[in-house]
Amino acid sequence: MEKKKMATSCDIDVHGIARIEGEGALHVHIDDGELKNVELEIFEPPRFFEAFLRGRGFEEPPDITARICGICPVAYQMSACLAIEDACSVQVRDEIQTLRRLLYCGEWIQSHVLHVFLLHAPDFFGLEDAVELAKINKSAVERGLFMKKMGNKLMEVVGGRAIHPVNVRVGGFYSAPSKGDLQDLVEDLKKALDYAIWAVEWVAAFDFPDINTSYPLVSLVHDTLYPIDYGTVASTEGFNVSPKEFLDRIVEEHVARSSALHAKLDGETPYLTGPMARFNLNYDRLTPIAKQCAEASGIERDCRNPFKTIIMRSLEVVVAFEEALRIIDNYVAPDPSYEQVLPRSGIGYGATEAPRGTIVHRYELGKDGLIKEAQIVPPTSQNQAAIEEDLKNVIANNMDLDQEQLTNYCETAVRNHDPCISCSAHFLDVDIKR
Numbered sequence: 225m226e227k228k229k230m231a232t233s234c235d236i237d238v239h240g241i242a243r244i245e246g247e248g249a250l251h252v253h254i255d256d257g258e259l260k261n262v263e264l265e266i267f268e269p270p271r272f273f274e275a276f277l278r279g280r281g282f283e284e285p286p287d288i289t290a291r292i293c294g295i296c297p298v299a300y301q302m303s304a305c306l307a308i309e310d311a312c313s314v315q316v317r318d319e320i321q322t323l324r325r326l327l328y329c330g331e332w333i334q335s336h337v338l339h340v341f342l343l344h345a346p347d348f349f350g351l352e353d354a355v356e357l358a359k360i361n362k363s364a365v366e367r368g369l370f371m372k373k374m375g376n377k378l379m380e381v382v383g384g385r386a387i388h389p390v391n392v393r394v395g396g397f398y399s400a401p402s403k404g405d406l407q408d409l410v411e412d413l414k415k416a417l418d419y420a421i422w423a424v425e426w427v428a429a430f431d432f433p434d435i436n437t438s439y440p441l442v443s444l445v446h447d448t449l450y451p452i453d454y455g456t457v458a459s460t461e462g463f464n465v466s467p468k469e470f471l472d473r474i475v476e477e478h479v480a481r482s483s484a485l486h487a488k489l490d491g492e493t494p495y496l497t498g499p500m501a502r503f504n505l506n507y508d509r510l511t512p513i514a515k516q517c518a519e520a521s522g523i524e525r526d527c528r529n530p531f532k533t534i535i536m537r538s539l540e541v542v543v544a545f546e547e548a549l550r551i552i553d554n555y556v557a558p559d560p561s562y563e564q565v566l567p568r569s570g571i572g573y574g575a576t577e578a579p580r581g582t583i584v585h586r587y588e589l590g591k592d593g594l595i596k597e598a599q600i601v602p603p604t605s606q607n608q609a610a611i612e613e614d615l616k617n618v619i620a621n622n623m624d625l626d627q628e629q630l631t632n633y634c635e636t637a638v639r640n641h642d643p644c645i646s647c648s649a650h651f652l653d654v655d656i657k658r
Contacts, residue, residue, distance in 0.1 A: 273291075273600060278598060285308060298331040298389060299583050303583050305324075309574075316395060327392070336540055371416045395563040396562030400557040400561040410552060435531060442457065443458065443498075452544075499579075503536040512546070514539050570589055580641070602644070
């Protein structure tokens with residue numbers, strides 16, 4: 225990149241930045257060549273879902289919480305189901321859990337592909353959006369859209385529809401797809417897997433800034449599988465705990481600049497969830513083809529460069545297609561398609577891996593099955609403080625860039641983590657003062 229010298233004193237205002245969900249502002253203050261302050265301000269209106277859930281029946285959270293997000297509804301549904309089942313001392317059969325994993329694979333595919341091809345890749349070509357990307361590489365965008373279509377198709381067949389699936393219930397599913405319904409998807413899934421393998425090679429060739437992070441990484445881990453639908457919570461700092469113990473470790477606090485709570489380990493340490501955390505903590509659990517792709521891409525197995533999360537997301541698309549094909553090949557429809565769950569007084573916890581990171585639910589039920597308290601900790605509230613750390617790192621190491629270049633770096637640094645701030649199309653105001 226050709227560097228253009230930044231003016232000694234300047235203001236940068238960028239309005240209506242697309243390719244990210246939500247609304248907010250980034251305030252940067254530099255004085256005499258020294259970075260004084262970075263604040264990622266989020267001013268989306270509160271959603272109140274935890275309050276909505278109080279007094280509702282214990283079977284309602286999967287349908288209610290799915291409405292939190294149209295891109296990752298399954299993450300909310302699966303975490304809610306695990307937490308309610310935990311409170312009611314119910315563990316579903318392996319066949320049901322496997323079908324849940326298949327549904328979740330569909331969500332990972334459509335969400336990750338949307339981010340990689342339509343939201344993030346244009347940054348690496350200096351383009352405004354995916355429309356401009358299609359003008360210079362139509363084939364890449366077409367392949368991305370085909371992969372996303374197959375993710376949506378999985379969600380439709382297993383979940384009933386691609387947005388806010390209606391087939392999920394506490395204890396399992398209202399009905400299970402037949403082997404034939406799933407088998408009809410196999411040929412297109414294989415084609416999409418080939419595209420996903422190509423996508424890893426494509427993004428690995430992008431030009432990445434040399435930026436590394438040091439904050440702790442946190443994700444679910446599993447004995448044998450790459451974590452998607454359940455597991456214990458581990459970190460690069462060495463802990464491996466239950467979802468309950470993890471919630472005991474994090475402290476959520478309100479900060480004036482954000483309507484999203486900030487979560488920190490022990491109330492002090494920013495940490496990151498999401499693809500970089502999963503990749504670092506679960507490299508050895510990558511599926512066979514995904515591991516081959518990782519090795520061929522040249523990405524380090526302990527990569528801490530947030531700009532390379534686009535490679536990690538692409539590898540997870542390979543994981544999801546491999547897992548979907550494996551599950552379909554061995555599929556036996558659960559009969560019945562759900563476990564009977566009876567209400568009881570108790571507290572339950574559930575954690576799964578949304579595309580953007582670990583999501584944790586906690587519910588307290590009365591003996592009548594009504595929800596007394598609900599707590600939902602989404603990835604973005606956990607990641608916001610770490611994203612600010614990234615911004616400080618990026619700005620401190622690039623103060624010699626001109627206004628436009630530094631602004632683009634800041635926007636990309638935020639987009640690296642695909643924060644789901646809300647379901648709108650605009651995110652960022654950038655205000656840099658020197």
